[in-house]
Amino acid sequence: MPESAHPNRWFGANPQATSSQGKNQHGWTRETPATWRSALGLTDKPEDREPPEGGGYWYPESPKKKGPIIAAIVILAVIAIAVGWIIGNATGGSSSQPNLAAKQDPTIAYGGRLFVSFACSACHGMQGKGGVDAAVPALATVSSSMSPVQIATIIEDGVPGQAASNGGTTGPYMPTWRNILSKEQVAALTAYIGQGLPPVAGAAPQGVPTGQGDVSAGQVLFLNYGCENCHGANGLGGVVNPSADGTIPPLGGKDFNHEFPTQAIKDVITNGSVIGKNPITSMPHWGGIIPPDQLTQLAAYIQTLPGPS
Numbered sequence: 333m334p335e336s337a338h339p340n341r342w343f344g345a346n347p348q349a350t351s352s353q354g355k356n357q358h359g360w361t362r363e364t365p366a367t368w369r370s371a372l373g374l375t376d377k378p379e380d381r382e383p384p385e386g387g388g389y390w391y392p393e394s395p396k397k398k399g400p401i402i403a404a405i406v407i408l409a410v411i412a413i414a415v416g417w418i419i420g421n422a423t424g425g426s427s428s429q430p431n432l433a434a435k436q437d438p439t440i441a442y443g444g445r446l447f448v449s450f451a452c453s454a455c456h457g458m459q460g461k462g463g464v465d466a467a468v469p470a471l472a473t474v475s476s477s478m479s480p481v482q483i484a485t486i487i488e489d490g491v492p493g494q495a496a497s498n499g500g501t502t503g504p505y506m507p508t509w510r511n512i513l514s515k516e517q518v519a520a521l522t523a524y525i526g527q528g529l530p531p532v533a534g535a536a537p538q539g540v541p542t543g544q545g546d547v548s549a550g551q552v553l554f555l556n557y558g559c560e561n562c563h564g565a566n567g568l569g570g571v572v573n574p575s576a577d578g579t580i581p582p583l584g585g586k587d588f589n590h591e592f593p594t595q596a597i598k599d600v601i602t603n604g605s606v607i608g609k610n611p612i613t614s615m616p617h618w619g620g621i622i623p624p625d626q627l628t629q630l631a632a633y634i635q636t637l638p639g640p641s
Contacts, residue, residue, distance in 0.1 A: 434533060443524025444532030446517055451558030453537070455504060455621055460529040465620045467503045475526045484522045487513065493606060493617060500603025501617045508614065511572045512561055540626075550633025553626055557618070567637035585639015597631040 447453055447460075455468045462470025474483065486506060493505030509518070524530075537556040540549050554560060554567075564570050567583035582588075592600070604617030622630070 436530075436532065437527075439520050439523045440527050440530065441532050441535075442517075443520035443522070444530070444535040446513075446521050447524060447529070448535045448537060449555075449558065450509070450513070450561055451556065452521070454557055455616075458536075459531060460525065465504055467505075467620070471525055471529060473528075475528065480522050480526055483525055484518050487518050487521055493604065493614075495606050496603065498603055500600075500605055500615075504617045504619070504621060505604075507616045540629075546629040546632035547636055549626075550629035550631070553622075553630050554633055557622065557630075559630075567634065567639075569640075582637070582640050583634050584637025588639050589635055594628075594631045594635070597634055598627045601627055601630060 448458075453459075455464055456471050457463050460471030460474075462468065462472075478486075488508070488510045490508035491506035493501035493503070496502045513521070524532075538552045540552050540556070542549070559567075562571050562573075562580050563583050564580070569580050569582035571580045572578070573580045600615065601622065602617070602619040604619075605615040618627075
C-alpha cells in the first residue's frame with residue numbers, strides 16, 4: 333500500500349483523501365335554517381293567521397334539533413374507530429413499534445439494543461433485513477447456515493476487506509470488534525442473531541433532526557453510526573487499537589482540522605482504512621451506506637469536537 337499524505341494519528345489509518353464518495357382535509361357542513369319559521373316551512377306571517385281558539389297569539393313550535401343528534405352519532409363513531417385501532421395495535425403489534433410492556437428474554441433484548449447501538453443495523457438493516465448495500469448480506473436466516481461459534485467468530489474477527497490503493501477498501505466489509513465488544517456483548521449479539529433478530533422495544537436509532545443545522549444532525553449521526561464506540565464520547569478517543577498509537581486517538585481540534593478539512597473527513601468515512609492484517613480494529617468503509625448529505629453533517633459535527641486536551 334503506498335504511503336499516504338495523512339499520518340496514522342486520528343482515524344487509525346493512513347487513508348489518502350480522494351474525491352470519491354459512496355454511492356383536503358375533508359369535512360362536512362350542515363345548512364342551518366335562518367329562522368325557526370323557515371325550518372318549519374311557514375311562509376305566512378303570524379299576524380295574518382286566525383288567532384287560536386280562546387284568543388292569544390300563535391307561537392310556532394321549535395323545530396326538532398337534528399344537528400346535535402347527528403353530531404353525537406359522528407362523535408360516537410369516531411370514538412369506536414379509535415378504540416378499535418388502539419386495541420388492534422396493542423394486540424397485533426408491529427416490527428417497527430414493538431410493545432414496550434412486553435416481556436422479552438434479557439439476553440435477546442440486550443443483543444437487539446447492541447445491534448442498533450453498534451450500528452450493525454446501519455449496514456445489515458433493522459432486524460438484519462438487509463437492503464442497505466448489495467455488499468452487505470441480510471442476517472435474518474444466517475443462523476440456519478452458521479453455528480453460534482461461527483457467528484461469534486465473525487463478530488470478533490470480522491471479514492477482511494479488500495485494500496484499495498488509496499489506503500481504504502474497495503467496498504463495505506465486516507470490521508473487527510475484538511477489542512471493542514466484551515465477551516458478554518458478543519454472546520448477546522450471537523444469541524439475538526440466532527433467534528432471527530426479533531424486534532426489541534426501544535431498540536431503534538435516534539431520529540435525525542431537520543431544520544437545526546448540519547452540526548445538530550451530525551451529532552445524532554455520530555451516535556447512530558456507532559462512531560462513539562471507537563472514537564469515544566465527544567470524539568475524545570481512548571479505545572484500544574493495535575496501531576502505532578495503541579489507542580484510537582481523539583477527533584477534532586486545531587491540528588486535526590488543519591490536516592483533515594471537510595472533504596478529507598468525508599473521504600476517510602467513505603473509503604474506510606486498513607492497517608496491517610485482520611483481525612485488527614479498523615475504520616469501516618461507509619461508502620454506499622451513509623448518504624452524501626449525512627457525510628456533510630458528520631463532517632460538520634466532527635469539526636466542532638475539542639480534540640486532545
